[in-house]
Amino acid sequence: MDPQLLPSGVIFGLSIGSIYFTMAIGLSLCFGLMRIISLDQLLYYSLGGYITYSFGVVTGSVWLGMVGGTMVAAVVALAVERLVFRRIYEREITFSMITSFGVLIGGIGVIQFFWGVVPRPVAVPMMTQLNVLGTEVPVYRLVVIGVAALVYAGIWVFLNRTITGKAIRAGIENVEHVEGLGINVSRLFTLTFVIAGALSGLAGGLHAPLIMVYPQMGLEVLAFVFMVVIIGGLGSIKGTLVSALIVGQVVSLGSLVYAPLAQMAPFAAMLLILLVRPTGLFGSALLKR
Amino acid sequence: MTASDAILNVSDLNVAYGESKVLFGVGLRVAPSAIVACVGRNGAGKTTLLKSIAGFVKPRSGTVSFGGTDLVGRASYDIAKLGVKYVPQDKKVFSDLTVRENLELGSYSTQDYDWERVYGYFPKLRQLLDRKAGYLSGGERQMLMIGRAILGRPQVLLVDEPTEGLAPSIVTHLKDVFRDLSSSTALVIVEQNLPLVCAISSKVYALKEGHIVAELSRGESITVDACERYL
Ligand SMILES: Nc1ncnc2c1ncn2[C@@H]1O[C@H](COP(=O)(O)OP(=O)(O)OP(=O)(O)O)[C@@H](O)[C@H]1O
Ligand SMILES: [Mg+2]
Numbered sequence: 001m002d003p004q005l006l007p008s009g010v011i012f013g014l015s016i017g018s019i020y021f022t023m024a025i026g027l028s029l030c031f032g033l034m035r036i037i038s039l040d041q042l043l044y045y046s047l048g049g050y051i052t053y054s055f056g057v058v059t060g061s062v063w064l065g066m067v068g069g070t071m072v073a074a075v076v077a078l079a080v081e082r083l084v085f086r087r088i089y090e091r092e093i094t095f096s097m098i099t100s101f102g103v104l105i106g107g108i109g110v111i112q113f114f115w116g117v118v119p120r121p122v123a124v125p126m127m128t129q130l131n132v133l134g135t136e137v138p139v140y141r142l143v144v145i146g147v148a149a150l151v152y153a154g155i156w157v158f159l160n161r162t163i164t165g166k167a168i169r170a171g172i173e174n175v176e177h178v179e180g181l182g183i184n185v186s187r188l189f190t191l192t193f194v195i196a197g198a199l200s201g202l203a204g205g206l207h208a209p210l211i212m213v214y215p216q217m218g219l220e221v222l223a224f225v226f227m228v229v230i231i232g233g234l235g236s237i238k239g240t241l242v243s244a245l246i247v248g249q250v251v252s253l254g255s256l257v258y259a260p261l262a263q264m265a266p267f268a269a270m271l272l273i274l275l276v277r278p279t280g281l282f283g284s285a286l287l288k289r
Numbered sequence: 290m291t292a293s294d295a296i297l298n299v300s301d302l303n304v305a306y307g308e309s310k311v312l313f314g315v316g317l318r319v320a321p322s323a324i325v326a327c328v329g330r331n332g333a334g335k336t337t338l339l340k341s342i343a344g345f346v347k348p349r350s351g352t353v354s355f356g357g358t359d360l361v362g363r364a365s366y367d368i369a370k371l372g373v374k375y376v377p378q379d380k381k382v383f384s385d386l387t388v389r390e391n392l393e394l395g396s397y398s399t400q401d402y403d404w405e406r407v408y409g410y411f412p413k414l415r416q417l418l419d420r421k422a423g424y425l426s427g428g429e430r431q432m433l434m435i436g437r438a439i440l441g442r443p444q445v446l447l448v449d450e451p452t453e454g455l456a457p458s459i460v461t462h463l464k465d466v467f468r469d470l471s472s473s474t475a476l477v478i479v480e481q482n483l484p485l486v487c488a489i490s491s492k493v494y495a496l497k498e499g500h501i502v503a504e505l506s507r508g509e510s511i512t513v514d515a516c517e518r519y520l
Contacts (some may be wrong), residue, residue, distance in 0.1 A: 163393060163394070163397060166386060166390050166393060166394060167394055167397060169383070169385060169386060169390075170383040170386055170390075170391075170394055172385075173381075173383050173384060173385060173386075174381055174383065176345060176365075176377075177377065177381060177383070178394070179345075179364075179365045179366045179369070180343065180345070180365060180366075180369055180374065180375050180377065181366075181369060181374075181394050181395055181397060181398070181437065181438075182366050182367075182369035182370040182374075182397065182398035182399065182441070183366055183394065183397050183398060184364075184366045185366065
């Protein structure tokens with residue numbers, strides 16, 4: 001491996017990890033609080049990408065497109081929560097997995113109906129390059145990393161400094177006790193789901209200029225995002241961050257060493273970590289409710 | 290006592306988990322500022338009774354009337370907001386949250402930040418404010434659970450085996466707290482500690498295999514012997 005490629009490889013990995021993190025954080029919260037596996041988040045990710053594309057074409061600003069993508073994803077997530085998840089929170093986890101997979105597949109069909117099957121390119125909103133340790137790095141990737149850092153800070157402040165966030169943390173431990181204090185838990189569920197949907201949409205919007213939008217784009221990242229959630233430890237915010245950073249680097253640096261490693265190495269890393277820590281890096285036995 | 294004197298009036302409550310019936314035509318009446326105890330062996334249905342009142346378990350039939358409002362069918366958070374709060378048996382505080390955050394959640398719906406009152410009952414909580422609740426001892430957890438529940442000044446407090454597994458000094462402390470609380474809050478206490486029950490209750494219901502088999506009132510026969518006869 002050429003050492004000249006290392007700085008850009010690290011930044012490439014950080015930006016990929018940032019996108020995985022932005023998605024995985026919502027999935028992790030949804031699992032922690034509602035005990036659901038919400039595969040439909042991958043649909044909001046794809047929608048975020050497509051809306052970014054279309055708004056970008058219409059308004060001429062990909063940034064505006066990302067804002068729109070985030071908002072549309074939040075609205076669709078709200079509708080799905082009301083119409084679908086409301087009815088199945090009480091059921092087994094596997095039930096949510098199957099149902100949400102149905103929503104995802106159905107949603108992909110809707111995307112194909114509106115946008116067709118041909119991949120669409122999304123313009124990178126800023127073409128500037130920055131010199132980092134002797135290599136040119138696209139500034140857009142740094143922006144992606146910055147956005148993810150803001151998401152982390154925002155979620156941290158929300159969960160630790162607002163009463164609603166504290167109720168969500170409490171609910172991750174014990175929903176019934178939260179309810180017993182007079183707190184409407186189903187509102188917390190809706191809020192958490194919509195936040196997750198919005199973040200998925202944002203992740204899709206941020207990712208769109210780096211890939212191309214296509215109907216199955218959600219399925220492509222599915223494995224990686226779930227890997228991040230599992231390595232981090234279900235329901236842990238800090239764990240999700242650390243594991244997103246690890247997975248991002250493994251994908252990026254792995255591909256520098258030997259291209260097919262980008263696909264394989266993260267799975268190997270996950271298996272290794274789970275062998276040592278079966279609950280993930282920051283997962284606690286606490287969550288075995 | 291007539292039905293209208295009671296702040297909480299449970300009548301003909303039937304509860305089942307799936308096919309297995311747990312409560313059979315249970316009734317109880319709680320006067321304002323009374324301490325009503327419910328005793329019974331393990332599995333008699335005591336927790337089920339409190340949970341049915343608090344809305345965590347949906348009864349098959351029967352009524353739970355709280356100051357004229359029917360509680361059956363209401364969501365548990367709604368019942369807690371109305372002023373009927375349940376302190377669970379498991380002593381599970383939110384262990385990843387600090388004591389302060391646990392108390393804040395007790396104030397969530399009512400915006401009652403009268404924590405001084407809580408410290409009045411449990412001075413120790415003031416020193417523990419910034420500690421993660423997971424690190425508290427069993428006694429401290431129980432103080433936190435009760436402290437959290439009395440924020441918002443509930444009119445009825447349903448307390449499930451509060452002294453289970455606690456040191457005698459804490460049991461004595463809780464006894465005083467319950468006596469004092471009862472001037473403003475009616476208490477329904479499920480308890481196995483019969484001497485404690487007899488010391489503070491104005492009425493005792495004995496529950497056996499889901500049936501109320503005795504109702505002992507103050508002045509008549511609230512003694513340990515009398516209670517034991519019905520277990
Ligand atoms: N969620 C549940 N599903 C099915 N059966 C239950 C459930 N909870 C309790 N039971 C059964 O209902 C009966 C009454 O249980 P309950 O917990 O109300 O008793 P209890 O008097 O509180 O006992 P303990 O003194 O052990 O706390 C028991 O036979 C118990 O096995
Ligand atoms: Mg019990």
